[in-house]
Amino acid sequence: EVQLVESGGDLVQPGGSLRLSCAASGFIVSSNYMSWVRQAPGKGLEWVSIIYSGGSTHYADSVRGRLTISRDNSKNTLYLQMSSLRAEDTAVYYCARSIVGDTTDYFDHWGQGTLVTVSS
Amino acid sequence: DIQMTQSPSSLSASVGDRVTITCRASQSIRNYLNWYQQKPGKAPKLLIYAVSSLQSGVPSRFSGSGSGTDFTLTISSLQPEDFATYFCQQSYSKRTFGQGTKVEFK
Numbered sequence: 001e002v003q004l005v006e007s008g009g010d011l012v013q014p015g016g017s018l019r020l021s022c023a024a025s026g027f028i029v030s031s032n033y034m035s036w037v038r039q040a041p042g043k044g045l046e047w048v049s050i051i052y053s054g055g056s057t058h059y060a061d062s063v064r065g066r067l068t069i070s071r072d073n074s075k076n077t078l079y080l081q082m083s084s085l086r087a088e089d090t091a092v093y094y095c096a097r098s099i100v101g102d103t104t105d106y107f108d109h110w111g112q113g114t115l116v117t118v119s120s
Numbered sequence: 121d122i123q124m125t126q127s128p129s130s131l132s133a134s135v136g137d138r139v140t141i142t143c144r145a146s147q148s149i150r151n152y153l154n155w156y157q158q159k160p161g162k163a164p165k166l167l168i169y170a171v172s173s174l175q176s177g178v179p180s181r182f183s184g185s186g187s188g189t190d191f192t193l194t195i196s197s198l199q200p201e202d203f204a205t206y207f208c209q210q211s212y213s214k215r216t217f218g219q220g221t222k223v224e225f226k
Contacts, residue, residue, distance in 0.1 A: 035215065037164075045156075045164065045207055047215035058214050061121065094163055104152040104170045104211045110163035 009114030
């Protein structure tokens with residue numbers, strides 16, 4: 001069974017740092033596209049970052065240079081290193097696995113989310 | 121970056137109604153379009169991928185159509201468990217979600 005379990009969310013001051021983890025089971029993280037998607041309180045979904053099976057990465061303009069996606073193959077875990085945090089980064093952060101179809105890829109499994117609150 | 125615009129932002133409907141939600145991309149995304157359902161406090165759930173392919177386990181009352189820039193999600197007969205928020209998402213260039221459509225009870 002595919003499972004994704006996020007952890008690491010916390011209350012952090014503006015300008016601070018945090019690392020989120022997403023422990024995967026039932027599949028191999030490094031063989032899949034993996035993303036972070038966030039949702040500010042009462043708002044919609046915002047895609048944050050993706051790491052492809054080959055290791056290349058992409059970021060939303062709103063986080064580029066401050067958030068870094070990575071993975072540890074030995075732990076089958078996805079990470080999001082967050083630095084220079086701002087109030088607008090406050091959100092529930094979900095990790096999600098993508099399935100690559102004939103054309104589009106799509107998020108078929110999601111974690112339960114972890115809350116990051118940026119406030120003084 | 122590609123922008124995704126959904127309409128309406130919210131709608132009120134009754135059980136048994138036919139519901140249609142539209143999603144427009146700022147440029148052609150071919151068929152790189154997916155739909156998700158989200159209920160309060162829960163992670164999103166995949167409904168439809170590649171415009172019209174139904175995810176396993178999703179009821180057949182959900183359907184999708186469209187191409188290029190204009191897409192539609194239709195619920196043929198709204199059920200009590202369908203009251204939720206729906207998001208479209210493109211994967212043609214990076215990834216972007218629409219702002220969501222909340223389906224509420226009339």
